[in-house]
Amino acid sequence: MPPSIISETVKNQAVKLNAASDVVMIRQAVRALAVEIGMNLVDQTKIITAASELARNAVIHGGGGDATLEIVRDAANRLGLRLSFEDRGPGIADIQRAMTDGYTTGTGLGLGLGGARRLSSEFHIQSAPEQGTKVTILKWKG
Amino acid sequence: MDRIPILKMGECLLVSIQVDMDDDLALALRDSLTSRIVQDKARGVLIDISSLDIVDSFIGRMLANIAAMAKILDAQTVLVGMRPSVAMTLVELGLSLPGIQTALNVDRGLKLLHCSPQGESSAAKHH
Ligand SMILES: Nc1ncnc2c1ncn2[C@@H]1O[C@H](COP(=O)(O)OP(=O)(O)OP(=O)(O)O)[C@@H](O)[C@H]1O
Ligand SMILES: [Mg+2]
Numbered sequence: 001m002p003p004s005i006i007s008e009t010v011k012n013q014a015v016k017l018n019a020a021s022d023v024v025m026i027r028q029a030v031r032a033l034a035v036e037i038g039m040n041l042v043d044q045t046k047i048i049t050a051a052s053e054l055a056r057n058a059v060i061h062g063g064g065g066d067a068t069l070e071i072v073r074d075a076a077n078r079l080g081l082r083l084s085f086e087d088r089g090p091g092i093a094d095i096q097r098a099m100t101d102g103y104t105t106g107t108g109l110g111l112g113l114g115g116a117r118r119l120s121s122e123f124h125i126q127s128a129p130e131q132g133t134k135v136t137i138l139k140w141k142g
Numbered sequence: 143m144d145r146i147p148i149l150k151m152g153e154c155l156l157v158s159i160q161v162d163m164d165d166d167l168a169l170a171l172r173d174s175l176t177s178r179i180v181q182d183k184a185r186g187v188l189i190d191i192s193s194l195d196i197v198d199s200f201i202g203r204m205l206a207n208i209a210a211m212a213k214i215l216d217a218q219t220v221l222v223g224m225r226p227s228v229a230m231t232l233v234e235l236g237l238s239l240p241g242i243q244t245a246l247n248v249d250r251g252l253k254l255l256h257c258s259p260q261g262e263s264s265a266a267k268h269h
Contacts, residue, residue, distance in 0.1 A: 020165040027162060027196060045196055045227040049235060052198040056165070101236050111199045115235035 003122055004074055004138065006082070011036075011071040017055055017085065018064040026055040029069055030083065037071055037079040039141045047081055047139040050119040053112035054085040054135050060106065062087025062133055072138070080121070080140040088132040095127055146171050148178050154186035154257030155179065155217075156248075160193045168204040176211045186255030187212050190248055192223025202237045209242045219243065222251035 015029055016022060030051045034044040051067075058065040065087030072082045092098045099117065104110035113135075117123040120137035127133035146167065149156045155178055163171070175187065189205065191197065197205070209219040222245045232239070245251035 024162050024164045031195070042227045042230055045225075045231045046234065049196045049198050049231050052196065052200075053235075056198075056200060109199050109203055109237070111236045115199065115237075118234045118236070119231065 003124070004080075004140075006072045007075045008073040009070050009082075010073055010079070013069045015067045015069065016064075017058045017067055017087070019059065020056075023052055023055045023059060026067055026069075027052050030081065033069055033071055033081055037081070037141050039081070039139075043139060043141070046119040047083070047137075050116040050137055050139075051083050051085075053116045054083070054137065057112050057135075058085045058087040058089075058133070062089030065089070065132070074140075078140055078142075080138055082136065082138045084134060084136040086132065086134040091129045091131045091133055092125075092127040093129050095125055099125075145174065148175060150178075150182055150184070151252075152257045153184055154188055154252070154255050155182060155184045156188045156190070156257075158190040158193070162194075163201060165200050168201050172204050172208050172211070175208055176215070179212055179215045179217050184217050186257050187217055187219045188248065188251045188255060188257070189219065189221050190223050190251075191221060191228075192225070192247075194228065195225065197224075197228050197232055197237075199235060199237060202232060202235075202239060206239055206242060209239075213241070218255060220245050220251040220254050222246065222248050 015026055027048050030048050034047055068084045070082045072080050097103055099113050101114040102110045116137060121140050122138040124136045146159060212219045220243045245254055
């Protein structure tokens with residue numbers, strides 16, 4: 001599926017990702033935005049969970065970074081949330097492998113990246129060794 | 143962030159998670175529950191997650207860890223009150239929580255564990 005064309009950013013919020021407590025902050029901030037656009041409960045839960053995974057990855061694997069949370073609108077007036085998580089950490093050499101369920105270089109379950117992709121409408125990852133990592137997800141309302 | 147209270151009822155330990163836990167708090171809960179199982183010679187552990195609006199891979203892993211540790215210590219764990227939206231999300235995340243018994247609500251969970259609801263509380267017993 002080609003990426004959606006976003007015609008407008010309705011709201012834009014930046015959150016620092018440095019510590020475990022920032023992962024909770026992200027969850028709360030994403031919940032507030034999802035409620036603001038009237039996203040249904042199941043989609044809210046999915047996007048908050050995906051955000052929690054990606055924020056934790058940026059803190060744990062990426063050594064901290066920044067999140068950008070946006071309410072966006074497409075040409076058909078559809079509202080959605082676009083969330084990006086960027087760090088300047090070690091980056092990922094083999095993205096395909098990192099996306100595979102069960103693959104982890106840490107002590108986790110290796111479900112974060114694959115899970116975040118399944119829980120989102122759109123998923124984009126940009127990463128290279130020594131270049132850091134940026135993951136962007138988008139979820140449309142309804 | 144404050145610790146999560148662990149209550150004793152008969153031979154069971156009850157925990158109701160009411161806050162959005164960061165990873166450190168989830169780890170602390172796992173560790174204190176594990177030591178309380180030994181200290182209180184608990185046979186059952188009931189964890190009420192009806193207040194949680196998300197369970198991600200870390201919290202899910204902690205819940206699975208608690209159940210696994212409890213099992214080694216000869217105690218049974220029942221997870222109660224998972225919201226339908228959380229259950230749907232967990233499936234899509236790929237987290238199946240193997241080995242964790244679930245029940246719809248606290249009453250059913252207590253029945254499963256055979257903890258008597260009239261049992262003494264830890265406060266009444268120890269002090
Ligand atoms: N921001 C990042 N920077 C560097 N490496 C990353 C980043 N995000 C993910 N990775 C790499 O990809 C692997 C898979 O990530 P994923 O989130 O799927 O699993 P995990 O974090 O290891 O475990 P889980 O998320 O299930 O607790 C990680 O172990 C890590 O090696
Ligand atoms: Mg992860």
